[in-house]
Amino acid sequence: MxxxxxxxxxxxxxxxxxxxxxxxxxxxxxxxxxxxxxxxxxxxxxxxxxxxxxxxLDNYSRVLASQPFGRYLANSLLVAVAAVLSNVLFSSLAGFALARLQFAARGLLLALLMASMMLPFQLLMIPLYQLAVSLGLRNSFLGLLLPHACTAFGIILMKQAFEAVPPALDEAARMEGVSTPRIWWHVYLPLVKPTLATLAVFSFIAVWGDFLWPLIVIDEPARFTLPLGVNRLANTFSLDWRLVAAGAVFSLLPVMTVFAFSQRFFIAGALKGAVKE
Incomplete structure (x- = not known):
């Protein structure tokens, strides 16, 4: 007390x-x-x-017997892991550039990123779908990954984390002749691990629970993710809420597992920022 x-x-x-x-x-x-x-x-x-x-546990056995939830789980895991890795990589690169590099229109780019966060996904899904179709990404895992590969939220989050690192570390590394990519990799990334974990958790949850975009870009059952599989239960069993609940619980287990293992880093990143004491 x-x-x-x-x-x-x-x-x-x-x-x-x-x-x-x-x-x-x-x-x-x-x-x-x-x-x-x-x-x-x-x-x-x-x-x-x-x-x-x-x-x-009969509801769970009926769900697993009626739907290929193993395939849905594998599809969701593949897309979620790829989205987390790409978002963490690209957001950290962009955030580092905005935080530590000086270039023209830097302020304008930051303002556009912040403004893009105010746009709802429903406003962007039609041009995104047209882009996915033009690139031949419809009914593909790359098409599912497209909206989550790099996010404005991730870039701004990493920018704030990099700005909290003392600039003297950057200056000392440059005096030793260290290149900018190596400074990003060897100096800055080790100091922002809590923020990286926070971004990874947010990205995983967003991709894992995404329903609207997979519903639009995927129509082959073999490539369904877990949210689409749970939605399919409502039609298969004439909306038996017991089975829908069992499928929903099954889909929540990976998210709870990820959060349980990353909770220490997640809380540290959310409360303390990314400064290594």
């Missing part, structure tokens, strides 16, 4: 955090509960039953 902090004030803070935790985790717990309920239980009973009367 910090000096001067009143016990009542601390109790109110913890109560508010607990209430907010219940609000945020409640939908997931309900989803998990629905996926474990048998066909004899009423999902819309009032008051709602949070715990299944007779928990069963």
């Amino acid at each position: 910090k000096p001067g902090t009143k016990p009542l004030s601390l109790l109110v803070r913890y109560a508010a955090l607990l209430a907010w935790c219940c609000i945020t985790i409640g939908p997931f717990l309900w989803l998990l509960s629905t996926s474990l309920k048998g066909s004899g239980e009423n999902l819309f009973a009032y008051p709602p039953a949070w715990l299944p009367a007779e928990p069963t």
Whole structure:
């Protein structure tokens, strides 16, 4: 407890955090509960039953038997990993250039990047789709990767992280004759690992949960991602919410795993920036 902090004030803070935790985790717990309920239980009973009367994994086995979720999982993993690697690479390069290099129209480019973040994806999906078709990327994994290969958010995030690194490190490296690419790789990247992890987590979640763009650019079931596979369950089983919930829980497990393993870096990047103490 910090000096001067009143016990009542601390109790109110913890109560508010607990209430907010219940609000945020409640939908997931309900989803998990629905996926474990048998066909004899009423999902819309009032008051709602949070715990299944007779928990069963039959919904998961039916989902896995009816849909090639293994293929959907592999497709999603391939696109997500490729998107994370490309976004981290290109965003860090662009962010380094904006933070440390002086060139014409630097301010204008930064303003355009920030302005592009205000445009909703629905406004960009038609020209993106035309670009994907013209490049022959329809029904391909490269087409799925196209909108996520490099993002304005990632560039600005990395720019802020690089600007937090003391310029004296850059100057010392240049006095030793180190080239700009090697400064970026050997000097700056090791100091912004928390921010890189934060960007990787954000990119993975965005790509993993993307539904609209794969729905537009992919129509071959063999190349479906998990969100498209879960949506397909609604048509296969006439909207049986137990099976849809089971498919949704199955699709959430990789995201939870990634966040669990990167939580330490993610929190450090979100709270402290990218300065190595």
